Amino acid sequence: MPAAAKIRVTGLCHHYRMDDGRQLLALDDVSFEVAEGELMTVVGPSGCGKSTLIHIIAGLVRPGSGELRVDGQRVRGPGSDRGVVFQELAILPWRTVRRNIGHGLEIARIPRAERERIVDHYVELVGLHGFEDRYPHELSGGMKQRVAVARTLAADPKVILMDEPFAAVDAQTRITLQEELLRISVVTKKTILFVTHSVDEAVFLGDRVMILTRRPGRVKESVPVPLPRRERSWDTVTRDARFLTVRDHVLQSVRAEVTDADAGPASAARGGAEHGRA
Amino acid sequence: MKRAEAWLGALPFAALVAAWWFASHSGHFSAGSMPTPESVVAAARDLASQGVLQADIFASLGRLVVGAFVSIVLGVGLGILAGLNRYVGDLLLPLAAFFSAVSGIAWIPLAIMWFGLGTVAVTFVIWNSIFFLVFFNTVLGVRSVPRIMEQAIRTLGGGHRVLVLQVFLPGALPYIVSGIRTGLGFGWRALVAAELIAATSGLGFLIFDASRFFRSDQILVGIGTIGILWVIMDNVLLTPLERHTVKRWGTVVEP
Amino acid sequence: MPVRPPRRAEGRNTDAPDAATRRRPGPPPLARRTPAGAPGTPRRAGWLPLLGALRKSILPFALLLAVWWALPAALHLNATVLPSPLAAARAAGPLLAEGILPDYATASLKRIALGGGFGILLGVPVGLVLGSNRFLSVAFTPFLKFFQALSGIAWLPMALVWFGFTEKTIQVVILYTAFFPIVFNTMTGLRTVPPRLADALRTLGAGRPRLIKDVWLPGALPSIIVGIRLGVAYGWRALIAGEMVVGAGGIGFLLFQSRSFQQTARIIDGMVVIGLLWIFLDAGFLRPLERYTIERWGMVQR
Numbered sequence: 039m040p041a042a043a044k045i046r047v048t049g050l051c052h053h054y055r056m057d058d059g060r061q062l063l064a065l066d067d068v069s070f071e072v073a074e075g076e077l078m079t080v081v082g083p084s085g086c087g088k089s090t091l092i093h094i095i096a097g098l099v100r101p102g103s104g105e106l107r108v109d110g111q112r113v114r115g116p117g118s119d120r121g122v123v124f125q126e127l128a129i130l131p132w133r134t135v136r137r138n139i140g141h142g143l144e145i146a147r148i149p150r151a152e153r154e155r156i157v158d159h160y161v162e163l164v165g166l167h168g169f170e171d172r173y174p175h176e177l178s179g180g181m182k183q184r185v186a187v188a189r190t191l192a193a194d195p196k197v198i199l200m201d202e203p204f205a206a207v208d209a210q211t212r213i214t215l216q217e218e219l220l221r222i223s224v225v226t227k228k229t230i231l232f233v234t235h236s237v238d239e240a241v242f243l244g245d246r247v248m249i250l251t252r253r254p255g256r257v258k259e260s261v262p263v264p265l266p267r268r269e270r271s272w273d274t275v276t277r278d279a280r281f282l283t284v285r286d287h288v289l290q291s292v293r294a295e296v297t298d299a300d301a302g303p304a305s306a307a308r309g310g311a312e313h314g315r316a
Numbered sequence: 317m318k319r320a321e322a323w324l325g326a327l328p329f330a331a332l333v334a335a336w337w338f339a340s341h342s343g344h345f346s347a348g349s350m351p352t353p354e355s356v357v358a359a360a361r362d363l364a365s366q367g368v369l370q371a372d373i374f375a376s377l378g379r380l381v382v383g384a385f386v387s388i389v390l391g392v393g394l395g396i397l398a399g400l401n402r403y404v405g406d407l408l409l410p411l412a413a414f415f416s417a418v419s420g421i422a423w424i425p426l427a428i429m430w431f432g433l434g435t436v437a438v439t440f441v442i443w444n445s446i447f448f449l450v451f452f453n454t455v456l457g458v459r460s461v462p463r464i465m466e467q468a469i470r471t472l473g474g475g476h477r478v479l480v481l482q483v484f485l486p487g488a489l490p491y492i493v494s495g496i497r498t499g500l501g502f503g504w505r506a507l508v509a510a511e512l513i514a515a516t517s518g519l520g521f522l523i524f525d526a527s528r529f530f531r532s533d534q535i536l537v538g539i540g541t542i543g544i545l546w547v548i549m550d551n552v553l554l555t556p557l558e559r560h561t562v563k564r565w566g567t568v569v570e571p
Numbered sequence: 572m573p574v575r576p577p578r579r580a581e582g583r584n585t586d587a588p589d590a591a592t593r594r595r596p597g598p599p600p601l602a603r604r605t606p607a608g609a610p611g612t613p614r615r616a617g618w619l620p621l622l623g624a625l626r627k628s629i630l631p632f633a634l635l636l637a638v639w640w641a642l643p644a645a646l647h648l649n650a651t652v653l654p655s656p657l658a659a660a661r662a663a664g665p666l667l668a669e670g671i672l673p674d675y676a677t678a679s680l681k682r683i684a685l686g687g688g689f690g691i692l693l694g695v696p697v698g699l700v701l702g703s704n705r706f707l708s709v710a711f712t713p714f715l716k717f718f719q720a721l722s723g724i725a726w727l728p729m730a731l732v733w734f735g736f737t738e739k740t741i742q743v744v745i746l747y748t749a750f751f752p753i754v755f756n757t758m759t760g761l762r763t764v765p766p767r768l769a770d771a772l773r774t775l776g777a778g779r780p781r782l783i784k785d786v787w788l789p790g791a792l793p794s795i796i797v798g799i800r801l802g803v804a805y806g807w808r809a810l811i812a813g814e815m816v817v818g819a820g821g822i823g824f825l826l827f828q829s830r831s832f833q834q835t836a837r838i839i840d841g842m843v844v845i846g847l848l849w850i851f852l853d854a855g856f857l858r859p860l861e862r863y864t865i866e867r868w869g870m871v872q873r
Contacts, residue, residue: 096770096774097773097774098770098773098774115773116770116773116774116776117774117776118774118775118776120774121774121775122770122771122774124767124770124771126765126767127765127767128767128768128770128771129771130768130785130786130789131868132789132790132792132864132868141772141775141785142775142776145772145775145776145777145781146776173868175868186771189775190774193775193776321709324706324709324710325709325710325711325712325713325714326713327710328710328711328713328714329713329714329717332714348732349732349733406627406631407630407631407634408631409631410627410628410631410632411631411632411635414632414846414850415846417845417846417847417849417850417853418842418843418845418846418849419807419808419811419845419849420808421808421811421812422811422823422826422841422842422845422846423842424812424815424826425815425826425827425829425830425838426826426830426835426838426839426842428830429651429652429830429833429835429838430652501720502808504720504722505722505724505805505808505809506808508722508724508725509724509808509809509812509815512724512727512728512812512816513812513815513816513827520725523725523727523728523729524727524728524816526728527727527728527729527731527732530732532729532732535728535729535732536729538725538728539721539725539726539729542721542725543717543718543720543721543725546720546721547717547720550720
């Protein structure tokens with residue numbers, strides 16, 4: 039029996055208004071579902087609209103058209119049911135690690151004692167024990183992102199949306215954070231939608247990898263990754279034929295989108311209209 | 317977008333002038349305490365036709381230019397010296413800090429004692445207000461140049477002159493320019509204060525003299541001129557200066 | 572005033588924090604628009620640095636005194652032009668004993684406290700209102716910049732016409748001078764809070780009041796404090812000038828009056844006091860305020 043869809047997106051369209059008044063179609067008829075407890079990654083060339091997608095699901099941007107349901111409910115704006123981890127610094131520089139992590143709980147008016155308990159738990163979970171009373175500027179990039187993840191987790195949202203959260207940290211830290219995310223996701227069993235530039239990251243993390251076309255973004259294909267998440271680690275996957283096959287496939291698929299962008303008029307016709315639809 | 321912003325920016329000014337017009341014509345205030353906009357314009361034309369306004373503008377600007385020039389030359393020169401030599405720097409910085417704290421304006425009475433009323437005293441006060449700031453910032457700027465740059469040029473065979481002219485001076489430039497910009501701000505204020513108290517010409521003297529005869533229309537001419545001159549200086553001189561040197565090299569120090 | 576950038580520690584994901592990899596401090600400190608205080612010196616453990624600090628702060632002034640001593644003699648200047656340090660010190664005696672100096676100093680301090688205080692009380696709310704709306708802030712930026720540059724000192728003659736040679740004149744000038752930098756910086760501070768922070772909090776379920784309390788106000792605080800520092804700095808200078816002109820007591824008046832009586836020694840004493848008072852104000856109030864917020868949060872003002 040397939041798990042019920044936690045996130046269901048149907049026919050999502052969105053355009054941007056440019057400075058000169060033109061409309062730029064960012065997302066074109068995007069439809070997909072994310073099952074409960076699934077970790078789905080979204081990957082695609084620059085400008086394909088994947089960040090926009092996250093912002094729309096988060097409720098920070100209102101889509102041009104289309105339907106968006108989380109846990110059966112329509113999305114009407116940001117809310118604590120959809121936690122977001124951004125790429126840039128989004129934790130408050132004037133709060134300690136502890137107070138940042140507990141912020142969602144504070145907003146939800148959870149009593150202090152219980153709040154402390156939950157915060158302690160997540161501090162341990164993301165490996166920041168000993169740094170609870172530091173301020174963000176005293177932390178490295180990777181640690182700051184861990185605070186952001188812990189903050190989102192602590193608020194116990196129904197789904198977690200992640201917009202290239204590891205793009206701004208160095209390669210070593212990134213690998214560590216990826217493995218940690220896998221570990222945390224298995225433990226907490228959260229539904230996660232993870233957007234990234236990196237094909238390796240997408241295939242490493244996702245149960246399924248959704249590939250978007252170049253702008254205007256459409257769902258090109260959805261590729262399952264046949265390794266159980268709990269068994270993955272960077273040491274092992276690079277020797278695993280299943281992983282490598284999927285990765286090559288996704289890489290080719292994304293590459294095709296990028297080179298099509300560089301090719302001539304033929305691809306322009308294929309790419310569809312750049313201007314807004316009624 | 318830019319043009320819309322410019323129009324938007326003009327709104328508060330327009331509102332102010334409108335409010336002023338209504339208030340001054342309402343009959344609530346005497347002509348002495350709130351002159352009408354028209355009377356201020358008339359006074360401006362009057363002063364200009366007599367050449368008084370121009371003479372005062374020249375006097376004030378002249379003092380500013382001289383004071384600023386000397387401040388910058390001395391400030392940058394000494395600043396580079398102090399920045400490069402730790403001992404000289406440690407010696408001079410606390411002194412500069414203290415003299416900065418004794419603002420240029422506090423020097424006015426002493427300046428009068430030494431130079432009497434007039435241009436020298438005013439220029440001296442201006443110099444005081446600008447020099448220490450430029451000096452300070454130059455030292456900071458020189459010290460902020462990463463060692464690696466100095467070392468790189470040394471390994472290319474650069475001697476002292478090359479180092480100063482091609483590494484430290486350009487490297488310190490953001491700070492220097494910032495210091496000049498801030499310094500000129502202080503200098504312009506000190507100029508007005510000094511001319512109020514210690515001069516017989518210049519814009520500061522103009523407005524003070526006008527106040528003695530309760531000629532508020534002339535006062536406002538003076539105040540307006542002071543404000544507009546600064547706007548011109550900032551937009552025509554300082555911002556382009558910053559843009560051409562600092563922003564072009566990508567090392568902006570936002571004030 | 573340059574801020575010493577904080578160190579960062581790199582941590583591993585499991586056990587005790589590992590401080591083995593320590594990054595170099597961040598970008599060099601930025602130049603400020605505020606009058607400089609004494610520059611900071613790097614700290615080392617022990618009391619040796621105390622000796623070094625003493626040497627650094629006392630030696631320059633000792634040298635200054637020495638030059639001052641020698642100058643009148645070398646240039647054959649009489650006491651009215653440049654009295655010797657001894658004469659200046661001696662003149663300080665009656666100033667203190669007769670209570671002139673303390674009275675005038677307190678008068679000046681009271682004025683800056685009042686003017687600065689009201690400047691904050693009025694300026695911060697106005698700045699917050701203007702900063703909360705994009706159109707308002709765009710519209711008022713040139714306006715505020717213009718009147719900030721047009722120092723209160725220039726308005727002194729107008730204030731004289733309105734209020735005469737009274738206390739009120741001085742107060743109005745100080746208030747005006749302090750007001751505009753505070754409003755401007757508050758407004759820009761609010762506008763430069765990264766919108767991302769508010770977005771993040773919205774996804775945690777925060778409503779408007781919560782955003783104001785947890786994001787906008789703390790985010791704007793460093794700018795507000797810079798504005799306060801600037802406002803008080805400008806206001807202090809306007810105060811001195813105002814006191815010189817209005818003649819209602821105060822340190823500025825002491826300088827002016829001493830000049831009228833050709834008491835150069837007193838002028839110098841007064842100037843030293845002005846310098847000390849500013850250092851007291853800056854180091855005693857303004858800088859700790861800055862340190863408590865900006866440096867604690869690691870936000871260097873740009």
